[in-house]
Ligand SMILES: Nc1ncnc2c1ncn2[C@@H]1O[C@H](COP(=O)(O)OP(=O)(O)OP(=O)(O)O)[C@@H](O)[C@H]1O
């Protein structure tokens with residue numbers, strides 16, 4: 001991106017800030033505010049024990065129904081973990097617990113070896129470095145790609161209080177790199193509402209990346225994408241692996257095959273099986289409850 005474009009975008013965003021502040025409080029997902037909280041002051045996560053995420057014996061009931069039932073799972077730094085399982089297995093609820101949207105009835109949830117996630121609010125967890133992508137794209141349709149990415153650096157409060165904010169050169173470099181990563185370098189000034197479904201999903205992932213999350217949770221990221229968009233998303237995730245830790249929930253087995261190392265199968269709120277995709281696909285219990293015969 002050229003300095004002129006950056007400057008042009010920065011000017012336009014001044015005009016849109018008030019509108020964006022209003023939009024920010026109207027978005028569909030309750031997690032939106034938290035998901036896009038500013039992460040610039042996030043501290044280090046202690047991964048000396050080889051785990052960025054650690055869940056142990058987590059339980060959650062909704063009106064007596066055990067949605068999460070003795071769930072234990074951990075993820076290594078830089079890992080790309082795929083989660084599969086039947087509808088209602090508890091995959092989204094697990095993400096709700098990790099991000100502080102739902103409080104478990106009992107159990108342990110740690111980010112690194114020192115951060116007890118159950119002690120933090122949803123907004124604080126986002127600030128600690130856990131980014132979440134909901135299934136439906138939630139970009140600001142009226143704003144440009146640039147403006148969406150820039151807004152990802154603000155909290156709602158920040159939008160109102162940062163009228164004189166400009167991207168510094170490190171942030172501008174970062175945005176240019178992210179635009180390349182999400183294949184939107186040629187669409188910087190394009191209105192987000194005119195992007196394809198897949199491009200909107202990439203833009204939202206770009207907004208998360210602007211905050212440099214250590215752990216990214218992605219819930220059904222390729223649902224509704226074309227085959228070509230799905231392939232490019234697989235490339236995108238593989239390029240993020242190592243730099244970030246990723247937890248990807250998907251039903252698309254072709255996609256899972258392309259990106260997966262270890263696959264965890266959830267069923268009835270706990271881990272049914274875990275291993276390579278070939279291993280779990282050969283597991284009789286997994287075939288029974290999910291993959292079919
Ligand atoms: N807030 C809630 N109140 C009541 N029940 C809930 C709530 N959240 C989830 N559930 C129930 O918990 C179970 C697990 O739901 P969850 O959305 O986590 O499943 P999932 O594995 O993400 O399924 P899918 O593949 O369909 O997205 C479901 O039976 C769901 O109806």
Ligand SMILES: [Mg+2]
Pocket residue numbers: 091092093219
């Ligand atoms: Mg779900």
